[in-house]
Amino acid sequence: MSSPNIDLFKLFQIWNPSFGYNSCVGYAPSKRKRCGWEMYGSSVAKQLKDIGNRLPHVHPTKAELIEVATDALCHHHKRQASDIAMKWKSLIDDTDLEDLSERMRNARMNDDDSNPRFGGSQSMREEAKRKQEEKKRQERAQEEARKRREEEERKRREERAKEYARKEQERKNREAEGERRSWRQAWTRYAEAQEKFKGKKIYSSSGIPWPVKSGLQKDVNEQNVVTFYYNALPGSSASEFYKMMQQECLIWHPDKAKQFIKSLTLTAAEEASMAVIARMVIRLHKEFGGRRTS
Numbered sequence: 001m002s003s004p005n006i007d008l009f010k011l012f013q014i015w016n017p018s019f020g021y022n023s024c025v026g027y028a029p030s031k032r033k034r035c036g037w038e039m040y041g042s043s044v045a046k047q048l049k050d051i052g053n054r055l056p057h058v059h060p061t062k063a064e065l066i067e068v069a070t071d072a073l074c075h076h077h078k079r080q081a082s083d084i085a086m087k088w089k090s091l092i093d094d095t096d097l098e099d100l101s102e103r104m105r106n107a108r109m110n111d112d113d114s115n116p117r118f119g120g121s122q123s124m125r126e127e128a129k130r131k132q133e134e135k136k137r138q139e140r141a142q143e144e145a146r147k148r149r150e151e152e153e154r155k156r157r158e159e160r161a162k163e164y165a166r167k168e169q170e171r172k173n174r175e176a177e178g179e180r181r182s183w184r185q186a187w188t189r190y191a192e193a194q195e196k197f198k199g200k201k202i203y204s205s206s207g208i209p210w211p212v213k214s215g216l217q218k219d220v221n222e223q224n225v226v227t228f229y230y231n232a233l234p235g236s237s238a239s240e241f242y243k244m245m246q247q248e249c250l251i252w253h254p255d256k257a258k259q260f261i262k263s264l265t266l267t268a269a270e271e272a273s274m275a276v277i278a279r280m281v282i283r284l285h286k287e288f289g290g291r292r293t294s
């Protein structure tokens, strides 16, 4: 570990800001202030630098400091060397050198001297390291926060998707229910019309129970007739459907149907529709019969 480069020259205030030069570090009792005697010796600076470089591991002895203090005092105040040395020693021993180094560094920044005297100090490197670690810690925290946000967003999307699927299913159920109801209604209407038809109580072709959802002759075709029976036939088994289609065959067989129509005159289109229905009910009767036995 290298020294924090404590600038003792500054710490001991060899430089006298009141005068703007290095003055004697002694106290002038007659003037009740620091001695203003200008000191030129560069030996003080050198000695303090050497001592500073050994800090904070090796603290100077009092004798060493007395030697320096003697050089930093004018001839009037050399007898204060011991007191000054004691003051310096307690300053060094009591001061948090790391903290001091930091303050020195800051002081240097305010200097006009652009040459860094404390460049690359231990404290600066530790500060840089600390900042680097702090930055990494913040980056990790940000990364974790980002992941949490993404996870929350993903959950919200899932919730929305579930909610959508649930509502969609409800809508389909309602539609399916509506569809079943509309087929039940179609069958009821058909069955009622069929009763009148079988009772020979129809007086126009509009009374014919057309087996399509709309109950209208214009909608009769193979597809619509098959769809009608598939969806509207009451019952739940092929056997039940087979029996019902047997009844349908008895109504729609050309010979039977003619009896119900009696003297009504049908148009060619109506005749064609009757033929389609006859074909389809026979086909469905066979189909349900086959399913029933299989």
Ligand SMILES: [Zn+2]
Binding pocket: 024, 025, 026, 027, 035, 036, 037, 073, 074, 075, 076, 077
């Ligand atoms: Zn003096």
